[in-house]
Amino acid sequence: MHFAVFGALLALSAAASSGQSAPGLSAGTEPIAAAPAPPAATAGVKPADVKPAPDTKPADTAAKPSPDAKPSPDAKTGAAAPAAPPPVDTAPHDGVAALVNDVPITEYDLHQRILLFLSTAGMPATPDTIAHLHDQILKQLETEQLQIQEARHKNIAVSPTDVDKSIERIVNDNHLSKEQLADLLKKSGVAMATLRAQIATQIAWQKAVQDEFQDRVNITPADIDAEMARLKEGENKTHFLVSSIFLSVDNPDLDAKVLKDAQDIHAQLEQGANFGTVARQFSQSPTAAGGGDLGWVYQGQLPSELDTALQTMQVGQITPPIRSVGGYYVMGLRDRQEAANAVIPDPATQKPVGPLTVARVLLPLGPKPPKAYVDGALKLAMQIHEHVNGCDSLPKMAEQVHGLVYQDLDKLGLKITDLDPKIQDAINKAGPGEATPPIQSAAGIEMMVRCDKRAPVKTKYTPPSRQQVEETLFDNQITMLSRRYLRDLRRNANVETK
Numbered sequence: 001m002h003f004a005v006f007g008a009l010l011a012l013s014a015a016a017s018s019g020q021s022a023p024g025l026s027a028g029t030e031p032i033a034a035a036p037a038p039p040a041a042t043a044g045v046k047p048a049d050v051k052p053a054p055d056t057k058p059a060d061t062a063a064k065p066s067p068d069a070k071p072s073p074d075a076k077t078g079a080a081a082p083a084a085p086p087p088v089d090t091a092p093h094d095g096v097a098a099l100v101n102d103v104p105i106t107e108y109d110l111h112q113r114i115l116l117f118l119s120t121a122g123m124p125a126t127p128d129t130i131a132h133l134h135d136q137i138l139k140q141l142e143t144e145q146l147q148i149q150e151a152r153h154k155n156i157a158v159s160p161t162d163v164d165k166s167i168e169r170i171v172n173d174n175h176l177s178k179e180q181l182a183d184l185l186k187k188s189g190v191a192m193a194t195l196r197a198q199i200a201t202q203i204a205w206q207k208a209v210q211d212e213f214q215d216r217v218n219i220t221p222a223d224i225d226a227e228m229a230r231l232k233e234g235e236n237k238t239h240f241l242v243s244s245i246f247l248s249v250d251n252p253d254l255d256a257k258v259l260k261d262a263q264d265i266h267a268q269l270e271q272g273a274n275f276g277t278v279a280r281q282f283s284q285s286p287t288a289a290g291g292g293d294l295g296w297v298y299q300g301q302l303p304s305e306l307d308t309a310l311q312t313m314q315v316g317q318i319t320p321p322i323r324s325v326g327g328y329y330v331m332g333l334r335d336r337q338e339a340a341n342a343v344i345p346d347p348a349t350q351k352p353v354g355p356l357t358v359a360r361v362l363l364p365l366g367p368k369p370p371k372a373y374v375d376g377a378l379k380l381a382m383q384i385h386e387h388v389n390g391c392d393s394l395p396k397m398a399e400q401v402h403g404l405v406y407q408d409l410d411k412l413g414l415k416i417t418d419l420d421p422k423i424q425d426a427i428n429k430a431g432p433g434e435a436t437p438p439i440q441s442a443a444g445i446e447m448m449v450r451c452d453k454r455a456p457v458k459t460k461y462t463p464p465s466r467q468q469v470e471e472t473l474f475d476n477q478i479t480m481l482s483r484r485y486l487r488d489l490r491r492n493a494n495v496e497t498k
Contacts, residue, residue, distance in 0.1 A: 094106070094107065094108065095107040095498070096498055097109070097110045097138055097141075097497070097498055098138060098141070098142055098495065098496060098497045098498055099494075099495070099496040099498075100142050100145040100146060100149070100493060100494075100495050101145075101146075101149060101493055101494050101495075102494070103145060103149065105138070105141050105142065105145060109141065110134070110137060110138055110141060111130075112190060112191065112194045113137050113140075113141060113194065113198075114130050114133050114134070114137050115130075115188055115189045115190045116185070116188075116190045116194050116195060116198065117133065117137060117277070117281050118130075118133070118188065119184065119185060119188035119190055120274065120277045121268070121273040121274050121277045121278060121281075122272055122273065122274055123268065123271065123272065123273050125188060125189070132264065136261060136264065136265075136281075136282060137281070138497065140281060140282060142495050142497075143284075143486070143490070144201055144205075146486070146489045146490065146493055147201060147204070147205040147208070147486070147489075148201055148204065148205075150205075150208050150489060151201075151204035151205060151207065151208045154207075154208055154211055154212075156204050156207045156208055156211070158200045158203045158204050158207075162200075162203050163196050163199050163200050163203070166199045166203070167181070167195070167196070167199065202289055206289065209286075209478060209481075209482045209485065210478075212481075212485060213477075213478060213481045213482070213485075214478075216481070217474055217477045217478060217481070219470050219473045219474050219477075223473055224466055224469050224470050224473070227469050227472075227473060228463075228466065228469055231298075231463055231464070231469070232463070234298040234299075234300070234301065235339070235340040235461055235463060236339045236340055236341045237298045237299040237300060237339055237461075238298065238299045238311075238336065238337070238338060238339055238461075239296050239297065239298045239299075239336070239337040239338075239461045240296070240297055240298070240299075240310045240313075240333055240335075240336055240337075241295070241296050241333070241334045241335035241336070241337075242294040242295070242296075242297055242310070242331055242332070242333060242334065243275055243276070243279060243291065243292040243293055243294060243331070243332040243334055244279070244283070244285070244287065244292050244294045244329050244330065244331045244332070245262075245265060245275075245278060245279045245282060245283040245288075245292050245329070245330040245331075246283050246284055246285040246287075246326075246327055246328070246329055247261055247262050247265075247282070247283075247284055247321075247327050247328045248284045248326055248327040248487075249326065249327040249328070250487065250490075258327060258328055259321060259323075259328060261282075262321035262328040262330060263320070263321055265278060265282055265321075265330060266318070266320050266321055266330050269318055269330070270318075272396055275291070275292065275318065275332050276291030276292065277291070279291050279292030280292075284327070284483075284486075285479065285483070286478070286479045286482045286483065287479065292332070294331075295472065296337075296464075297310075298461075299311070303324045303325055305322055305323070305324050306322060306324055306329060306331065309322060309331065310331070310333065313331075313333040314333070314456075315333055315334065315335060315336055315456065316332075316333070316334075317332070317333055318330060318331065318332045318333075319331045319332075336456075336458075337459050337460060337461040337462070338458050338459065338460055338461065339460070339461060340460050340461045342458075342460060344458050344459070344460060345458070355451075355452060356416070356450065356451075356452050357391075357408075357409070357410040357450075357451045357452070358409050358410070358416055358419075358427060358448050358449065358450060358451060359391045359394055359406065359407065359408050359409060359448070359449045359451055360405075360406070360407045360409055360446060360447070360448055360449070361384065361388075361394060361397070361398070361404060361405065361406055361407075361435070361446065361447050361449060362404070362405040362407070362443055362444050362445070362446040363377045363380065363381055363403060363404060363405075363444050363445040363446070364403065364405065364443060364444040365377060365440075365443075365444040365445065366444075374440065374445070377444070377445045378438060378440070378445055380401070380445075381438035381445045381446075381447065382438060384397065384401065384404070384435075384447070385435050385437065385438060385447060388433075388434065388435040388447075388449055389433055390432075390433035390449070390450075390451060390453055391408075391433075391449055391450075391451035394406045394449065410451075419448070422439075423436070423439075423448055426439070426448065427448050427450060430448075430450055431450070431454065432450055432452045432453050432454045433449075433450055433451075433452065433453050433454060434449070434450055435447040435448065435449045435450075436448045436449075
């Protein structure tokens with residue numbers, strides 16, 4: 001399964017917030033957890049302002065649209081808007097969900113964080129999903145409240161500028177404006193203060209860890225030499241770029257419960273949740289702040305049960321929960337490099353994977369649609385075109401975009417040669433897994449998608465520089481010490497779940 005799917009709105013660069021106010025911070029600092037405003041009602045998300053293809057022309061197709069499928073036009077653009085999530089409960093939540101060292105986490109805080117997670121992970125805010133996430137998010141908030149309290153104990157301040165910089169990275173990474181980000185959150189019932197509090201808490205915890213351990217970590221030239229020699233030994237092995245979500249088993253009696261939590265997380269990923277967002281929310285490793293990025297590892301470097309799983313994975317796949325040292329792991333393979341002495345075939349000689357079949361996606365327009373309606377549908381079609389990556393994700397896309405019709409022409413008994421010659425030509429010009437440019441036909445705005453896939457491009461392992469090795473060694477030590485730090489805070493805490 002791919003890490004990101006069409007419909008994921010953004011990927012946060014922060015990992016924590018409890019929704020509490022932050023007394024005791026100096027003037028001019030960002031509240032580590034600000035009290036958010038009441039959430040707004042959920043609404044449909046408008047398509048991005050993407051210009052239609054300049055060479056869009058009418059064309060016929062042999063495939064017929066579903067007679068009942070009609071897109072719902074956006075009020076301003078005329079485009080068929082993505083389906084609005086079901087209405088969510090926006091009533092005040094005044095109860096207390098938990099006490100952490102006598103500091104309350106309110107039901108409203110919890111509800112806001114659930115909605116924030118759902119919106120950023122690209123999951124629908126249905127009553128079932130909200131109820132399903134309740135315990136997981138609450139446990140995370142309890143942990144984050146401990147982090148907040150420790151940061152306050154160290155008199156750590158987080159400035160609004162620090163938070164603004166993180167938000168700037170979010171919008172840049174996701175090709176959004178700040179206004180669009182605020183609008184997306186508002187439509188999901190999430191106050192901007194909730195996001196700012198989450199980011200502020202994550203920054204505060206990073207500062208607390210640095211304050212506690214930075215002077216204790218000393219990476220010597222000898223350490224770097226030893227690591228470079230170790231990497232040299234592994235250069236003729238396969239290397240994997242891995243992301244992971246880790247859930248610790250601190251008490252053997254809780255093994256079954258942690259496994260169930262890991263299985264729930266895996267199910268969320270299978271349903272289309274963004275891997276990085278889920279890792280930031282639930283992973284109990286310090287790599288959570290980076291979306292679970294474990295970096296490059298080579299064959300045999302990880303525990304055998306994790307290493308064995310990597311050997312059979314394709315880039316973009318995730319594993320079910322795997323029991324290993326300390327707890328359960330869900331891993332995602334983001335990239336792969338072959339051994340330095342491997343023979344790499346010429347990409348030009350590699351044939352696409354799978355048979356050349358075609359699927360069709362259609363935005364029906366109805367008879368005599370107004371120009372604004374057509375223009376809006378073209379904009380939405382171009383947005384869809386940019387997200388297409390083969391046919392596997394098309395059924396999910398059809399669920400997320402109201403009115404979008406998906407048809408597997410092979411199952412309908414149609415061949416490429418049955419299509420209009422202009423469409424056949426467009427298919428031949430498209431690459432494996434790509435969609436043809438949107439065209440306007442008598443049926444509406446449509447595209448054909450090639451269902452074959454490009455052969456994986458193989459590359460050889462490139463060893464890191466000394467500076468990269470030093471940074472990795474430092475991060476590894478900080479990660480280990482940070483995990484112990486948080487474990488000790490939990491053991492000494494008084495947590496009461498209501």
